[in-house]
Amino acid sequence: MSIAYVPSETLANALGANEVAEALAARGHEVVRTGSRGLAWTEPMIEMDDVAYGPVTNIDELEAVRLGPVDALPGLAQQQRLIFGRCGGRDPFRYDAAALREWLKRPAADILADVEASGLRGRGGAGFPAHIKWRTVRDTPADKKYIVVNADEGDSGTFADRLIMEGDPFRLIEGMLIAGRATGADAGVVYLRSEYPLAAQTFEKAVAVAERMGLLQGFAIELFIGAGAYICGEETSLLESLEGKRGEVRAKPPVPAVAGLFGRPTLVHNVITLCAVPAILGMGGDAYAALGVGASTGTMTFQLAGNVRRGGLFELPFGLTARELIDDWGGGTLSGRPVGAAQVGGPLGAYLKGAELDAPLTYEALARLGAGVGHGGVVVFDDQVDFIEQARYAFAFCAHESCGKCTPCRIGAVRGKELVETLRASEQPAGELAIISDLCDVMEQASLCQMGGMTPIPVRSALSLPQGTQQ
Amino acid sequence: MPSDAPQIVRDICERWVGRIGAPISALREVAATLGAIEQAHMETVADVFNLSVAEVRGIVSFYSDLRTEAPGRRHIRLCQAEACQAVGARELTAAVQEKLGIALGETAADGSVSLEAVYCLGLCASGPSAMVDGRPLARATVRALFA
Numbered sequence: 177m178s179i180a181y182v183p184s185e186t187l188a189n190a191l192g193a194n195e196v197a198e199a200l201a202a203r204g205h206e207v208v209r210t211g212s213r214g215l216a217w218t219e220p221m222i223e224m225d226d227v228a229y230g231p232v233t234n235i236d237e238l239e240a241v242r243l244g245p246v247d248a249l250p251g252l253a254q255q256q257r258l259i260f261g262r263c264g265g266r267d268p269f270r271y272d273a274a275a276l277r278e279w280l281k282r283p284a285a286d287i288l289a290d291v292e293a294s295g296l297r298g299r300g301g302a303g304f305p306a307h308i309k310w311r312t313v314r315d316t317p318a319d320k321k322y323i324v325v326n327a328d329e330g331d332s333g334t335f336a337d338r339l340i341m342e343g344d345p346f347r348l349i350e351g352m353l354i355a356g357r358a359t360g361a362d363a364g365v366v367y368l369r370s371e372y373p374l375a376a377q378t379f380e381k382a383v384a385v386a387e388r389m390g391l392l393q394g395f396a397i398e399l400f401i402g403a404g405a406y407i408c409g410e411e412t413s414l415l416e417s418l419e420g421k422r423g424e425v426r427a428k429p430p431v432p433a434v435a436g437l438f439g440r441p442t443l444v445h446n447v448i449t450l451c452a453v454p455a456i457l458g459m460g461g462d463a464y465a466a467l468g469v470g471a472s473t474g475t476m477t478f479q480l481a482g483n484v485r486r487g488g489l490f491e492l493p494f495g496l497t498a499r500e501l502i503d504d505w506g507g508g509t510l511s512g513r514p515v516g517a518a519q520v521g522g523p524l525g526a527y528l529k530g531a532e533l534d535a536p537l538t539y540e541a542l543a544r545l546g547a548g549v550g551h552g553g554v555v556v557f558d559d560q561v562d563f564i565e566q567a568r569y570a571f572a573f574c575a576h577e578s579c580g581k582c583t584p585c586r587i588g589a590v591r592g593k594e595l596v597e598t599l600r601a602s603e604q605p606a607g608e609l610a611i612i613s614d615l616c617d618v619m620e621q622a623s624l625c626q627m628g629g630m631t632p633i634p635v636r637s638a639l640s641l642p643q644g645t646q647q
Numbered sequence: 648m649p650s651d652a653p654q655i656v657r658d659i660c661e662r663w664v665g666r667i668g669a670p671i672s673a674l675r676e677v678a679a680t681l682g683a684i685e686q687a688h689m690e691t692v693a694d695v696f697n698l699s700v701a702e703v704r705g706i707v708s709f710y711s712d713l714r715t716e717a718p719g720r721r722h723i724r725l726c727q728a729e730a731c732q733a734v735g736a737r738e739l740t741a742a743v744q745e746k747l748g749i750a751l752g753e754t755a756a757d758g759s760v761s762l763e764a765v766y767c768l769g770l771c772a773s774g775p776s777a778m779v780d781g782r783p784l785a786r787a788t789v790r791a792l793f794a
Contacts, residue, residue, distance in 0.1 A: 186768075186769065186770065186783055187769075187770045187772070187773060187783075187785055189783070190770060190773075190782075190783040190784055190785040191773070191785055191786075216772035216773050217772070217773075219773070329767075329769065330766065330767055331767065332726075332728030332729040332730045332731070332766065332767045332771060333728075333729060333730040333771045334767075334769070334771070335769040335770070335771060335772070338769045365667055370675070370712050371765070371767070371768050371769065371778075372769060398666070398667050400666075400667055400668045400672070401672065401675065402710075402712075403671050403674070403675045403710035403711070403712040403713055404710050404711035404712035404713075405709060405710050405711065406766060417668060417671065418667055418668045419668065420667075420668045420669055420670040420671055420696070420706075421702075421706065422705050422706055422709040423709060423710075479771070479772070480772060481730040481733075481771035481772045481774070482729065482730040482731075482732075482733035482734060482771065482774070483733040483734050484772070487771070487772025487773065488772050510734060519729055523728065523729060553730075553771070555729045555730045555733055555771070556733060557732075557733045558733075561733070566729075566732075569729070569732070573728075573766070576766075577766075579709075
C-alpha cells in the first residue's frame with residue numbers, strides 16, 4: 177500500500193491533519209508526517225505516489241479533492257523554493273548532511289565572500305545587508321560570540337518562520353552553523369514565540385538529531401521560548417529578554433554586532449535570513465544575486481493572508497507586485513469583492529491602495545512609497561476596509577505592545593489612538609489630521625526603536641497622510 | 648492550589664538554573680503549571696535567581712504569558728490582528744462576547760470560561776484564528792468555537 181505523506185504543521189493540524197493521518201494509518205498505510213507545502217487553501221493536503229489531494233476531510237473521497245501531480249501543482253510549480261525546497265512531502269528528520277559538511281570545511285573568508293556577493297539583506301524587517309553584520313561580528317575581538325535567531329514572528333500575516341521550523345528545521349540549523357563558522361561564534365540561541373509549540377518540538381528534535389550525527393562540533397544550540405511580548409521581536413528587546421529581563425529596548429549604538437547578548441558580539445538574524453544562507457552557498461553568491469531586482473536580490477518568502485482565496489507561502493524572486501501576488505497567486509479576495517488595500521510587512525507596514533498595489537514588492541520601490549517589505553507578509557483587505565479603524569488599531573496595538581522605555585512611543589501611541597477616535601465625529605477633520613501628522617513626525621524621529629518609529633507608517637497610509645520625513 | 652506550591656515553584660526554578668533567560672522560562676512554567684503566578688511564587692523565583700522581588704514583579708508585569716490570575720476552566724483566545732480583522736475577527740469577537748456575556752480580557756463570574764485577545768497565531772491565511780484550551784482553530788466561527 178502506498179506511503180501517505182501527511183503534514184504535521186500547525187495550520188494543517190488545526191484543519192484536521194492529525195485525524196487524517198490516524199485514519200490512513202488505520203487503513204494500513206504507512207504514514208509519514210511532513211512539513212507543509214504552504215498552500216493554505218489545500219490543507220490538510222496529503223501526497224501519495226507523487227499525487228496531491230486536498231483539502232482532505234474524508235479519506236474515502238480522495239478523488240474528489242485530487243489536486244494532481246505534486247511537481248505540477250498550480251501555485252507551487254512556478255515558485256523558486258531555494259529556502260523551502262525540502263519543506264513538505266518528506267520526513268523532515270531524515271537528513272542528508274553531505275552538503276553541510278562540505279560548507280563547514282570552507283574558510284570563513286570564503287563564506288563571507290559568498291554572503292556579500294549574494295546581496296542578502298535581513299528578512300526580519302529592517303533589510304540591512306547581512307554581510308556587514310557578519311564582518312562586524314567576525315572583526316570584533318571577544319572571548320565569546322553568539323548567533324541569535326529571531327523567531328519571535330509576531331507580525332500578523334506572517335508564518336514563514338513557523339513553516340520552516342516545523343517543516344525543515346535542519347535548514348535553520350545549517351544557517352546557524354555556517355554563520356558560526358564564518359563569524360567565529362560558538363553558541364546559538366533561537367528566540368521562539370510561545371504561540372508556536374509545534375515549531376519548538378520539531379526544532380528541538382532536529383537539534384538532537386544533528387547532535388547525534390556529530391554536526392554541531394562544539395557549537396551549542398539553545399532554544400528559548402518567549403513569554404508573550406510583540407516587542408521582543410525588536411532585536412535589542414529580544415536580547416534583554418534572553419538575559420532574563422523585561423524586554424525593554426536598548427539605545428543603539430552599540431549595535432548588537434559589537435555588543436549584543438551579555439555584551440558580546442552577536443549576529444542577530446531573522447530565521448529566514450539564516451535559512452537563505454545554505455541556498456547561497458549551494459548555488460553561489462553571484463547566482464543568488466542574479467535573482468530579484470536591483471538591490472533586492474534573491475527570493476522572498478511572501479506570505480499571503482487575510483481576505484484572499486488562496487493564501488499561503490509563496491517563495492519567489494523579488495520583483496512581482498502586490499496585485500500580481502493577490503490576483504495571480506491568490507485568486508483575488510475571499511469575499512469576491514474588489515481589493516481595498518494590502519498591508520505589507522506586518523502591523524508596522526503600510527496599507528497599499530490603488531496604484532500603489534502595482535509597485536514591485538522590493539526594498540527600493542516600497543521605500544519610495546514610505547512603505548517596507550518587512551518580513552514579507554501581505555494582508556489583503558477588500559473594499560469594505562474601514563481605514564479610520566485600521567489607523568486606530570495601529571496606534572492601539574503600539575500602545576498595547578510598547579515597552580514603555582521612550583516617551584514618543586509610550587505616550588504618542590495613546591494620544592494617537594485618542595486622536596483617531598475623535599476623527600470620525602470631528603467637524604474639523606483637517607485639523608485633527610494635521611495634529612496626527614505632527615504626532616507621527618515626533619514618533620518617527622524620536623522613538624528609540626521601530627515600534628514607535630514605524631507605527632506612523634500604517635497610520636499615515638491608512639489615512640492617506642503625506643509620507644514621513646524619516647523612515 | 649496544591650499546598651506544596653512553593654516547593655513546586657522551587658523545583659521548577661532549579662531545573663532552569665544556568666539556562667539562558669532562565670527567570671522568564673521558570674515563571675512561564677510556573678504560570679502554565681499552577682494557572683497563575685502568586686506573590687509567594689515571585690519571592691521564590693527572586694530567591695533562586697538572586698533577583699529582587701521588584702525585578703521579578705517587573706518581569707511578570709511585562710510578559711502576557713506570565714499570568715497573575717488563573718484563566719477560566721475553558722480558555723478561549725481570539726486573534727485580533729490584521730489578517731484576522733480582514734476576514735471578520737471583529738464581528739466574531741462581538742458575537743462571542745455577546746454569547747458569553749463577558750468582554751475580551753474577562754473571566755465569567757463562575758470561572759467557567761475566560762475570553763482573551765491574542766495577537767497572531769500564525770494561521771493568517773485561514774482566519775479568523777482562535778485557540779481553545781491550547782488547541783488552535785482556523786476559520787473560526789461561533790459554531791466551531793462552541794461545538
